[in-house]
């Protein structure tokens with residue numbers, strides 16, 4: 001089976017930084033950071049700390065390559081935590097976010113909850 005490296009059209013549009021992301025994927029190759037798979041069909045570039053909770057969009061230290069499966073799972077956690085942050089009034093919902101609490105607090109909350117969700121699963 002032929003493997004491909006790709007970013008979805010949606011992600012390219014959303015982040016408007018295709019060249020940075022492409023460079024990162026080309027440099028690091030098709031290896032899932034989470035499960036270590038190299039034989040998946042599709043690999044995506046993920047922001048470790050999601051941009052939506054204050055993660056850095058440009059810093060390579062916030063990038064990781066994930067397979068479809070691991071990326072899907074992480075996205076589920078990300079959505080869940082973001083909803084919690086909105087509910088707890090850390091920030092508003094929607095694309096243009098307004099943070100009511102410092103970004104650092106949002107990131108701390110994200111990290112803690114992400115670890116908890118991972119441990120539960």
Ligand SMILES: [Zn+2]
Pocket residue numbers: 032033034035036037066067068069070071
């Ligand atoms: Zn994986």
